[in-house]
Amino acid sequence: MVKPRHRRTAAIIGVGHTDWVGDWVRTRAGEKPADSVGYAARAFRNALHDAGIARDQIDGLIVGPTTPYERMGELLGLNVRWGGQADAVQSVTQACMAIEAGFAEVIVLVYGNNQRSGGTQYGGPNAMGGGAYLSYVYHAPWGLTSQGGLYALMMRRYQSERGFAERDLGEVAVAQRGWASLNPDAIMRKPITIEDYVASPYVCEPLRMLDYCLINDGGVALVIAEAGRARTLSQRPVFIEAIGRSDLNRNATSLAPRLLDLYLPAQQEAASASFEGAGIGPQDIDVVQIYDSFSVHVPLALEGYGYCALGEAGRLLREKGIGPGGQLPTNTAGGHLSESYMQGWSHQIEAVRQLRGECGPRQVPDCRFVHYSSDVAGKAMSIIYGR
Amino acid sequence: MGLYDGPFWRSVSERRLSLQCCRGCGAFRYPPGPICPECLSEDSDWQPVSGKGEILSWVVFHRHYLPAYKPPYNVIAVRLDEGPLFMSNLEGVAPEGDWIGRRVELVYATMPDGFVLPRFVLAN
Ligand SMILES: [Zn+2]
Numbered sequence: 001m002v003k004p005r006h007r008r009t010a011a012i013i014g015v016g017h018t019d020w021v022g023d024w025v026r027t028r029a030g031e032k033p034a035d036s037v038g039y040a041a042r043a044f045r046n047a048l049h050d051a052g053i054a055r056d057q058i059d060g061l062i063v064g065p066t067t068p069y070e071r072m073g074e075l076l077g078l079n080v081r082w083g084g085q086a087d088a089v090q091s092v093t094q095a096c097m098a099i100e101a102g103f104a105e106v107i108v109l110v111y112g113n114n115q116r117s118g119g120t121q122y123g124g125p126n127a128m129g130g131g132a133y134l135s136y137v138y139h140a141p142w143g144l145t146s147q148g149g150l151y152a153l154m155m156r157r158y159q160s161e162r163g164f165a166e167r168d169l170g171e172v173a174v175a176q177r178g179w180a181s182l183n184p185d186a187i188m189r190k191p192i193t194i195e196d197y198v199a200s201p202y203v204c205e206p207l208r209m210l211d212y213c214l215i216n217d218g219g220v221a222l223v224i225a226e227a228g229r230a231r232t233l234s235q236r237p238v239f240i241e242a243i244g245r246s247d248l249n250r251n252a253t254s255l256a257p258r259l260l261d262l263y264l265p266a267q268q269e270a271a272s273a274s275f276e277g278a279g280i281g282p283q284d285i286d287v288v289q290i291y292d293s294f295s296v297h298v299p300l301a302l303e304g305y306g307y308c309a310l311g312e313a314g315r316l317l318r319e320k321g322i323g324p325g326g327q328l329p330t331n332t333a334g335g336h337l338s339e340s341y342m343q344g345w346s347h348q349i350e351a352v353r354q355l356r357g358e359c360g361p362r363q364v365p366d367c368r369f370v371h372y373s374s375d376v377a378g379k380a381m382s383i384i385y386g387r
Numbered sequence: 388m389g390l391y392d393g394p395f396w397r398s399v400s401e402r403r404l405s406l407q408c409c410r411g412c413g414a415f416r417y418p419p420g421p422i423c424p425e426c427l428s429e430d431s432d433w434q435p436v437s438g439k440g441e442i443l444s445w446v447v448f449h450r451h452y453l454p455a456y457k458p459p460y461n462v463i464a465v466r467l468d469e470g471p472l473f474m475s476n477l478e479g480v481a482p483e484g485d486w487i488g489r490r491v492e493l494v495y496a497t498m499p500d501g502f503v504l505p506r507f508v509l510a511n
Contacts, residue, residue, distance in 0.1 A: 124452040137392055138418045139474050141504055143448060143456035152446040153464055160444075160487045205447040205459075253418050254472035259443050259464055 007277055010099045011230035011237035012385075014051025014223035015349035017185070018042045020340040023217045024116075024187045032117040036067045039219030040112025041075050047108065047221035053233055058223070060104030062091045064111030064345065072110060080104065088220075088344030089291075089374050089381040093243055095224040105226045106233075111345045112219035122146060122215065134253045148212060151294040152204040154258050159206070161262065164299060166206050168314035170197030172295040173210040173337055175323030180334025182324060182362035187214055188338040211295040213336035220345035222352070238352045241369070241384040242277025244270035248378035257378035266380035267304025270373070274382035275306075278369075282306045285384075286367040287354045288322075288330040289347040291374030292337055298322070298330065301373050305382065329364045347372055351385045391419040394433045400503050402495045405433040406471060417471035438493025439510065440467040445477065445486040455498060465491055465507055479508040 019042075023033045034042065040063070048055060060082040063072040069085050082103035086094050088111065095107045113120075121127045123146030139145065158164050174194055180186035192210065200210040230237040246269035248257035257263060275281050282305065290301045299313035307328060308316045316322075322330035333339045333350040340346050351370040353359050370385045388396070391407070395418075398405035407419040411428030415436070422429050443464040451458050463486070465473045478496065482489050491507035498504055 123450065127452075134389070134418050137388055140453075141502075142462055142475050142506075143453055143460055144462045144474050145452055146450075149446055149448065149462060153444040153462070156444040156446065156487065160485065202447070202449045205449060207446075250424060251472070255464060255474070256472055259472065 007242055008239045009227055010096045010224050011227055011234070011239045012222050012348075012352050013225050013230050013234035013237050014047040014053070014221075015352045016043045016046025016048070016050050016221045017340075017342070017346065017349060018046075018112075018217075018219045020185055020187055020216060020218045027117045027217050032114070033217065034112075034114065036112040036114045036118070037072055037075055038112065039114065039217060040064070040067050040072060040110040040221065041219075043112065043219035043221035044076055044108060044110050047223050051223040051234065053106070053223070057106050057233070058108050060095065060098055060107030062086055062094060062107060062109045064088070064091070064113070064343070066111070066113045066115075076108075076110070078108070082107070088342075088348060089372070089383065092222075092224070092240065092348060092383060093245070093381070096240055096243065099224070099226045105229050107224045108221060109224065110219070110221045111342065113343065114217050115341075116215050116217045120215070123148065138253060146204065147293060148204045148207055150255065150258065151296050152207045153255065154262065154300075155206050155296045157259050158262055158296065158300060162303070162311040164311070164314050167194065167198065168317055169211060169295055169299070170194045171317035172292075172298045172322070173197050175317070175321065175326065176292070176331050176335045177338045178323040179332050179362055180338035182360070183333050183339060186334040186339040187216055188334070207294060207296070210337070213293045213341040214338070216341055218340055218342055220342050220349055222348060236356045238355045239386050241280075241386045242274045243384075244273030244275075244277065244382040246270045246273070246380045252378060261378075262300060262304075263375045263378050263380060264304050264310075266378055267301065267373070267375055268306075270380040270382040271305040274371075274384050278384040278386070280369060280384070282371070285369050285371045286329070287332055287351070287364050287370045288328060289351050289370060289372040290331060290335070291344050291347065291376060292331060292335045293341070293376070295337060297375065301375060302328075302330075304375065304380075305371070305373050324362065332359065332362055332364060344374055355385060355387050391421060395419055398433065398435070399495070399505050402503070403435055404438055404493060404505050405435045406469065407431050408434040415467075415469045415471050417473065436467060436469045440465040440473070440491055440507070442477070442486045442489045442491055443472065455500075463491075463507065476504075476506045477508065478506050482509060
């Protein structure tokens with residue numbers, strides 16, 4: 001098999017986000033501070049300022065799934081020679097591919113989402129794509145319309161297959177809230193305890209309110225440049241060391257990858273591709289960023305991506321710890337549970353900030369490698385970032 | 388409903404649950420679709436299934452998302468003896484403790500709007 005050639009071909013030279021906390025307050029008061037393209041545009045301005053480059057240096061544009069490509073480019077005033085639309089982790093991957101292929105040299109990635117003020121439904125008659133998707137015909141008639149329901153089904157299997165305890169899941173929410181309490185950009189900053197977790201109400205049992213991500217408005221943007229350009233444009237480029245991917249599509253609608261495999265084969269394949277590509281292992285990682293629409297992603301990823309043996313995540317969470325002061329700092333900004341639900345995009349900019357050493361009280365000392373992983377719907381992606 | 392869904396729901400309304408079955412390799416297919424993911428044959432027919440299986444996972448919703456489903460209500464994942472995984476609800480007596488591995492069998496429930504749904508009860 002041909003090895004991917006993208007190792008250190010590109011680097012992130014600018015990151016930006018919107019005022020998540022301020023917009024949370026405003027949207028809770030019934031205001032609509034911006035629409036999705038508006039949030040993306042604000043994040044873009046901030047990322048451009050952070051990169052310290054002129055707009056005319058940009059020759060590529062990738063927009064997130066929630067904003068139309070052409071309108072986004074029109075608003076940002078960007079004529080480019082390459083473009084696309086993708087989710088967070090695919091955007092980083094596609095930017096590396098475009099740079100490797102010579103289609104563009106400086107690519108901006110923008111994401112904006114008015115999911116709170118716009119009333120996006122993540123459960124109910126219009127959730128999960130509504131009537132356009134098979135899940136509407138083969139899940140919804142039995143009352144299964146939410147992502148939370150799918151992850152609750154997975155959590156039960158996980159408990160049964162690998163002995164993971166319901167109470168240990170609370171360690172994730174507590175640890176990430178601990179990080180968020182050190183992050184002025186986090187929406188939920190009040191520290192919580194395991195007792196608070198156990199007292200929090202079930203939404204879809206066995207998952208509780210504190211296992212669910214926030215739903216908030218906002219945007220994120222990143223500027224990715226070809227490695228040579230990155231070194232001339234930036235004092236502190238953060239390199240994409242390696243990327244791995246593995247997808248489980250077979251029997252996906254009937255949930256076999258989720259319930260029978262717990263995504264494990266995909267996680268393991270993506271992990272080995274990215275760690276081999278970067279020439280390091282899980283023991284070399286200083287900060288782990290895990291896509292956490294639900295807390296249960298975290299222990300599954302810690303086992304699947306090789307941070308502990310199968311069935312050992314509960315002990316890792318309790319004894320080593322993933323929160324402030326723990327041995328495996330994870331979701332150091334607070335993640336989707338406590339910082340901001342930006343569908344994987346916020347994890348990328350936290351990776352960059354930790355590697356630049358600019359995270360203030362939540363900074364992990366001498367951070368050299370950050371690992372981002374996601375396994376949404378059995379599509380496992382793994383990115384290693386380094387300095 | 389899509390192009391291939393009619394026979395499934397018709398079999399439910401006739402209380403004779405049938406799944407699409409590949410004529411090339413004999414694999415049951417659920418949800419239905421244009422070709423067999425096992426052997427890529429387009430040739431299929433519809434075969435009644437036993438309605439027996441075991442619970443693979445279960446959850447209890449505590450939130451009100453849908454008019455017909457007042458919380459708390461359960462959703463179960465069943466592995467049918469014929470192979471496919473099937474999302475449904477458990478009616479009647481709920482098991483004590485862990486539901487995973489419990490044997491179940493098919494029943495037909497009539498919803499308030501007259502729609503018939505395949506559901507399950509614990510097997511004797
Ligand atoms: Zn076949």
